[in-house]
Amino acid sequence: MISMPDLAGRLLHPVIILHALLCPAWLLFSYSYIREFSFASLKGRSGVFFYGSFIPCIVAVLNKPDAFFYSPDFRFDQALFLEPLSFFFYLQILLFFFIAVGNIEVSLMSAEHGVRWKVKYALLGAGTIIAVHVLFYSQALITRMINMDYLVLKSFGVIIGSMLFYYSEAVRNGSGVMLSGRKMARSAMSILAGVYLLGLGIVLEGYRYFGSSFSKYALISLFFCVALGSVIMLFSDRIRRKLRLQMHSLFFKEKYDYRKQWMELTKNMSEAKRTSDLLHIVLVHMCETFGFAGGGFLPADRADPCTLRTGVFHELPLFADIPREDCKALFAMGGEALPLESIEGRITPETYERFVLAEISMVLPVHAGTEPEGLLLFGRGIDSNEEHGPEDFQLLAVEAQQVGLTVRSFRHGEELAVAREMEAMGRVAALILHDLKNQVYPLSLMLGNAQEFMDNKEFQEDLLRTLRNIVNNMMKLIRQLTEVPDKTTLSKESVELTKLAESVAAMVPQATVVVRGGPEEVQGDKEQLEKVILNLFTNAIEAGGEPHIEVEVGRDGVSPFIRVSDKGGGIDETILREGLFTPFRTSKKRGMGIGLYHCRKIMDAHNGKVLVENRAGVGATFTLSFGSVPGQN
Structure with missing residues (x-):
């Protein structure tokens, strides 16, 4: 009622x-x-x-x-x-x-x-x-x-x-949206609904037996169970992986989200600076993705791809010295993941026994194209009951191919860096030897003449003058190779740019230097700035063409500048592409290729820049732009 x-x-x-x-x-x-x-x-x-x-x-x-x-x-x-x-x-x-x-x-x-x-x-x-x-x-x-x-x-x-x-x-x-074919009809609510209704039934029975005091007992029990479960999951890789796979299998037909796995691997590999870092990142990623307790990568030797070098290992005992014939047999099996039992009888019993003792469960040959790049070894699974199937093998093969290409790219990069270092060293050595030979030849000539004319006063004066010139030339060479100024070594003072340009112009009487512009001051090291301007003048003269240099001093907004223009025909396009300020790159027969490199370093120390405008067939313009003026940041 x-x-x-x-x-x-x-x-x-x-x-x-x-x-x-x-x-x-x-x-x-x-x-x-x-x-x-x-x-x-x-x-x-x-x-x-x-x-x-x-x-x-x-x-x-x-x-x-x-x-x-x-x-x-x-x-x-x-x-x-x-x-x-x-x-x-x-x-x-x-x-x-x-x-x-x-x-x-x-x-x-x-x-x-x-x-x-x-x-x-x-x-x-x-x-x-x-x-x-x-x-x-x-x-x-x-x-x-x-x-x-x-x-x-x-x-x-x-x-x-x-x-x-x-x-x-x-x-x-x-x-509008069409449901993804990869999504199943089930969702997280199928689990939540079951948990909710189960909890509702427990609460109903609890009130039936315990009355109003049930809420206190339920809250304490719930808190204890949640805390205990959280601790167990936190410290158990096996439980966390099993739960993750179980949840994934509820909502997706496939075991892996291939796009997510590819993006995650690519992102992780992009953070590597060296090959060893790259291999460690790859091993950690693959072990976490496929549930292996550890892994290792044995790179192929550059001279003999079927011979393996010392590798990188993650939570796996060091494993090396695999016989060449076994490596050749493994690489011949292609780029598919090979469970340990599948290679029994295809490699020597000794190597197979070593794999078993090291608890290796899977071997994955890594190729870059068709060339072997190394072997990936994986230890036992975190969950002993988990079986890797075709989907795991497919993703392993795809990631191994990406790893192989990336490892080869890193290796080629390191080889290129070494080759460039050797090339630079060879250029420096050739230039130094050339200059030393030019200094040694007069010394040997003077030494031969000294035995006959040592008592001649004029010869003595000539000898001292020659020795002094040789010492000065060698000291200049040493300074060019070693002196690269920075902010801490500058002796700053107020420098008037127009006067500085005019004083440097007086050092090159073989060229006509026209300086235009009003007074502009900067805080800088006068001696170092003088070197920069002198180097630009020298380059303009050595470029050939009409020995006429135009210098403009002015200000672009709040930034004072010195602009040096020549009529030497411009800069070689190859030098521009490879890097005008890269050390040891020059188009001059006897140049060392470090003059402009030093100029840029000096301007960097002054918070300035060196700007270049190339006019092919006419000439080049270099602008020294300073980032500040006295009393202004």
């Missing part, structure tokens, strides 16, 4: 029917929102769920409110107590709500990136509305009554969810 005002009593039955209609309404929403939908597509399980959602509607229509609730005095209690029929009625509603939320989650996860950000708030709003209804009905199932005091919280949740939904719709332009 229900004792309530007449109007409320007349409205109660329509309200119950509306509650039941929420089931097909939310299921229809979850099947049609941002999807290509037609009722003809409701087949199989989807059709059973949708048409089955009308069962609560039929129950609500065929039964009067007295079959659902009783309330001796609603005016004072403000509560409706559940009859057995209403208990199962609301339990059915909860089940269909969970199905709807699962469909919403699948829609969100299946949406393309551009669509997902537009609809995520709409789906979140819909989920919020369903969630507050689930909590409202769950409270009713636990306490066996509908407490009207919770209607305010329920209404607040519905308002928040509606606002999220309409906000998302305001920025969406009708984007």
Whole structure:
């Protein structure tokens, strides 16, 4: 019997029917929102769920409110107590709500990136509305009554969810989405729904046996179980991997997300600076991905690819000295992953026994194209019950191919760096030997003449003058090779650029130097700046052509500059491509290729720049731009 005002009593039955209609309404929403939908597509399980959602509607229509609730005095209690029929009625509603939320989650996860950000708030709003209804009905199932005091919280949740939904719709332009073929019909809600209903049953039984004190016992037990489970998962690689694979298998048909694995491996390898770092990154990634306890990489020798060198190992005992014939046999098997039992009989028994003793479970030959690059060895699995199948072997082969090409690229880079160092060393040695020979030849000549003319005073003076010149030339050579100034070695003072350019111009009487511009001051090392300008003048003269140099001193905004232009025909395009300021690169027969390198270093120390403008067939313009002026940063 229900004792309530007449109007409320007349409205109660329509309200119950509306509650039941929420089931097909939310299921229809979850099947049609941002999807290509037609009722003809409701087949199989989807059709059973949708048409089955009308069962609560039929129950609500065929039964009067007295079959659902009783309330001796609603005016004072403000509560409706559940009859057995209403208990199962609301339990059915909860089940269909969970199905709807699962469909919403699948829609969100299946949406393309551009669509997902537009609809995520709409789906979140819909989920919020369903969630507050689930909590409202769950409270009713636990306490066996509908407490009207919770209607305010329920209404607040519905308002928040509606606002999220309409906000998302305001920025969406009708984007649709087809469910990804890789996604299964199951979602995380299938697990959450089961856990929720199991917990609901435990709570109901707990209140039945322990009464109102059950909440205290349940909270303590729950906290202890969660803490213990977290600690176990934190310290157990096997449990974490097994749980991850189990969760992945629930939602995806494939064991791996190939795009994610490829991007993760590529990102990790991009952080490597040396080959050893690269190999360590690869081993850690593969061991974590495929669940191996350790791994190692034995690189192939550059001279003989079937001979392996000392490798890099991660959580695996050092393993070396694999016979050449065994290496040749393994590389001949291609680039597929080879479980240890599959290579028994194809390599020598001694090598196979060593693999077994080292607990190696898989061997993976690595190739770069068709050339062997090394062997990947993997230890035992973290989970002894996990079996690697074709999907693992396929991803291993793909990643091994990428690793092989990357290792070869690193190796070629290191070989190129060594070759460049040797080339630079050879150039420096040739230039130094050439200059030393030029200095030694006069010395040997003077030494031969000294035996005959040592008592001649004029010869003595000539000898001293020659020795002095030779010493000065050798000291200059040493300074060119060793003196590269930085900010800490500068002796800064106020330098007037126009006067500096004019004083340097006086040092090159063989050329016509025209200096234009007003006074501009910078804080710098006068001696070092003089070297820079003199080097530019010298290069202009040695470039050939008309020995005419134009110098402009001025300011570009707040940056003073000196601009040196010549008519030497311009700079060779090869030098420009390879790097004009790269040391030991020059087009001059006797040049060392370090003059402009020193110029740039000196300007860097002054917070300045060297800018180049090349006019092919005409000449070149070098601009020394200073980053600051006195009293200004």
